[in-house]
Structures are given as C-alpha cells and as structure tokens.
Amino acid sequence: MRPFKFTAADSLNTAIGIRTKNPEAAFLGGGTNLLDLMKEHVALPNEIIDLGKLNLKTIKATPTGISLGALAKNTETANHPLVRKDFPLLSKAILAGASAQIRNMATNGGNLLQRTRCSYFYDISMPCNKRVPGSGCSAIEGFNRMHAIFGWSEQCVAVYPSDMAIALSALDATVKVMQTNFSERSILMKDFHILPENHPEIDNSLKHGELITSIEIPKNNLASHSAYIKVRDRNSYAFALVSVAAGLNLNGNIIQSAHIAMGGVAHKPWRAIQAEQVLKGKPATLANFTKAAEAEMSAARALSHNQFKIEMGKKTLINALEMALNG
Template identity: 75%
Template sequence: MNPFKFSMAQNQSQAVNMLVSNNSAALLGGGTNLLDLMKEHVAAPTELIDITRLELKTIEKNALGISLGALAKNTDTANHPIIRSDYPLLSKAILAGASAQIRNMATNGGNLLQRTRCSYFYDIAMPCNKREPGSGCAAMEGFNRMHAIFGWSDQCVAVYPSDMAVALSALRASVRVLQQDGSSRNIAFDDFHILPGQHPEKDNSLKHGELITSIEIPENKLAAHSAYVKVRDRNSYAFALVSVAAGLALEGARIGDAHISMGGVAHKPWRALKAEAFLKGKTASTANFRAAAKAEMAAAKPLSHNKFKVEMGINSITNALEMALKG
C-alpha cells in the first residue's frame, strides 16, 4: 500500500471541497472495496477523505417513495422494516451479496462505486485498459468465464459485481449527488453506471468532486411479486455468474408491468428491456416468461469461455419470474 494523507470531513460541502482540491483523492466510507484495491496496488489515492461523520445514514419514506442515505449500511438497509415490507426485492438482493461482516461495514453509496472483480484488473502484472488505459485487455483472449456477454467493447469485457445495484436497476431508482456549487442533481439509475466503450477506466457518470448523498426509489406495485435469483459457483461469498432481479405488477392474470434487471452479464446492471416489453399486457405464465427470456438473451455476444451464460440467462430470467409470480 502506498503512503497517503488521511483527512476527515465534518460536513458535505467540506467533503466536496476537499475532493475537488485533490484530483487523486478518494472518499472513504465503509472501505470494503477501496482498501482491497489499495492493498493490491490497483488504486493509489494520495489522500483518503473520511466521510463517516456525515449525516447521510437516514432511510425514510417521502412523497415519491423512499430515500436511502448514502452512508447507511447495507445490513441496516436490507433489514429496515419499510424495505422488507414495501421493497423486498432490494432486501433479497443485498442479503445475497458478500458476507454478513462485509454488509455490516459496506455503505449504500460505496456499494454503487465498487469496481469489477475481474482477475486481470486485480493482477497488476497483466494488461488492463480499466486499470491502465491503452495497455490492452488480457481477458479478451484470456480466461473470460466470468465476463460480459452484453455491452462489452474491444477495450474491456469486465462485469460489474454488485447485487444491490441489480435490484435498484429493476426498481428504477435514481442517485442524488451533491455538486461542487452546492446544488444537487439526480441521475437515473440506468445512466449512473456506463458501458466500457473506448473509456473502460470510467465506471460511472459521476464527475470528480460529486458526492452521492442518497438513492431514491419510487413507489411501485412489486412488493407482492418480486424475486432475486443469483447463480454462482458456491453458495456464499461468491459473485454472480448470472443474477436476475424481477418484479411483476399484475392486473388479474395479466402483467401490467414487468421490472427485470440482470447482473454478472455486463459492465453495468443490465436492464432486460426486451423481456420487459415482451411481457407487458401478456398472461403471467411460464411459457411467456421463457419466451421473454429468449427474446432478451438473443442479443447476447458471449466470449470464448462464457457461452454457457446464454442458456443460464434464459433459465435464470424464467426462474426469477416464476418465483416472483408465486410471491
């Protein structure tokens, strides 16, 4: 780990100003990913700005839905009574991730900012455009079993690891951030994380100096019919090969609206827009669920070692929708 300066912010504006004044500074909340990256010499911020004293830990209902403080812990979020009753999809996804010890430390805002677990990204002896732009992508021709089947580019085939974010994508959340001038802006969740394109070093649309203050989730009609399916190599402390967050808003036997997002398949949570569009207005049945899944996965572009993810994606979407229907 490289030497760094340690600073502590007393309020939000101070945190932003400290971040703006140092282009190589990083914010420290739970530190569950950042410290790992520093230990492996993947990240080397010259300054860590401790923001744990900021009052951003509240989880509360509002006129539009619910607001999750950026510094609220993952465990507190998953077990909050309102989340468990009105947004159970989020609770299920969070509890499927990491371990209890990590969830007790990890923050909501930090969860959104975690970086890929691509083994080539973590191995500083290997070329990686995300870690060192222009060096190449070792995973492209390497062992890419865990990697993307949607949205990848010739610059990067890494996937985004968060379970929580997959559920937030399906719930059509937004991210509120504080800007340098003191104003706030809302970023639609689908626009927060970005595909690699020609700039895989960028994971999200945040500007340097912006501070995540909350995650906003609108009211929905999914509480009775939602499910999170995570397929992985082992049952605990493993990242998804494929995951699916699914919610159904039913109108009798028909589907008024379907919310579906996937994890483990792209550089960002992957909204299954084709599957959602296919299901709208149709009868809630296994046959329609499978047809919707096939429609979504038809556009997949697997790599040399992850072709299995296509069939796994079809089965996972179908299973998640069946589980959501049963409630």
C-alpha cells in the first residue's frame, strides 16, 4: 500500500477544501471499497480524508419523502422503521448486498461511489481502460460471464455492483451534493452514474472535490407492491448476475405506473424504461409482464460468455413483477 497522509475532517467545508486542493486525495466513509483498492495498488491516493466526524448520518422524514444521510450505515438504513414501512424495496435491496459485516461498515454515499469494476480491474498486470485509460479492455475478449449486456462500449464491459443503487433508481431518488464552492446541487439517480462510452474511467457525474450529503426519496405508492430479486452464484458476498427492483402503482388490477431497475447488466443501474412503458395502463397479468420483459431484453447485446443473461434477465424481471403484484 502506498504511504499516505491521514486527515480527520472536522467540518464539511474542511473536507471539501482539502480534496479540492489535492487531486490525489480521497474521501473515506466506511472504506469497504477504497481500502480494498488501495491494498491491491489499484487506488493510490496520497491523502485520505476521514469523514467520520461529519454530521451526515441522519435518516429522517421530510415533507416530500425521506432523507438518508450520506454517512448513515447501510445496515442502519435498511433497518430504519421509516425505510421498512414506506420504502421496503430499498430495505430488501440493501439486505441482499455483500455481507452483514460489510453492510455494518458501508455508508450510503460510499455505496453509490464504489467503482464499477470487474476482475481485470483488480489485476494490475492486465490492460484495463478504467484503471489506465487507453490501455485496452481485457474483458472484451477475455472471460466476461459477469459482464454487461446493456450500454457497454468497446472501452469497457464491466457492471455496476451496488444493490442499494438499483432500488434507488427504481424509487426515483435524488442525490444531494455539496459543490466545491460550498453550494448545493441535486442529481437525479438516473443521471448520477454514467455509461462507459469513450471514458470508462469516469463512473459518475461528481466533480473532483464534491461530496454527497444525502439521498432523497420522494413519497410513492409502491410499498405494498414491490420486490427485489438478486440472482447470484452464492447467497452472500457475491455480485449479481442479474437483479431486478420492481414496484407497481396499482388502481385495482390496472398498473398506473411501473418502476423497474436492473442490476448486473450495465455499467450503471439500468432503468427498464421499455418495460415500464409497456406496462403503463395495462392489467397486471403474467402475459403483460412477459411482454414487458421481452420488450426490455430485446435491446440486450451479449458478449462471448454471458448470452445466458438475456434469458435470465427476462425471467428475473417477470418473477420480480409477479412478486411485486403479490406484495
């Protein structure tokens, strides 16, 4: 591990000021992703700015929904009474992630900021455009079973690993960010993470020095009809092959709106817009769920080792909608 300076920030302004001045500094929340990358010599910050003393841990109801502090732990968030009651989809998704030990340490903001990555990203002996822009993508012609079927480019085919972010995408969350001039801006979840295109080294729309302060979720009518399904190789500490967060806003048996996002399939949480459009105004039936899944998966492009993900995605999407319908 590269030697680094450690600074415990005593205020939001201090933390942002230090990182703004130092392009090689990194924020430390729970550290569950950053420290792994540092130990593997993938991330090489020369200064760590600990955020643990900042007052960004509050989870509270707001007039428009709920606010999740960026430094609140994943476990605290998943088990918070307001989250379990009004946003059970988020609770289910968080509890499907990683392991209990990691959820106890990982923060909400850090969860969103974890790197989109694959095994080649960790192997510093192999080319990786995310790690060294312009060096090439080893996964394109390599072993790409876990990789993307939507939105990938010749530069990168890795998939975004968070479960929490998939639910937040389906729930139309907004990320609140403190800018380097100490003013606040809001980023819709659909715009927060970025597809690789020609710059896979850029995972999200934050600028250097900016800091997530909270995640805001608007009120909705999805609590009684939501589900999260994660298909993976083992039950704990494994990324999704395919995951689906689904919520249905129903009037009787008619779908007023569907909120669907997929994980394990793209460089960012993949909002299933085609499926949502097919379902709007339609009866909540297996036939319509199937049509929606087929419409969404029709745009998928498989790599050499992940053709199975297309059929898996279709079936998982159908199952998640059925589970959401049945509450």
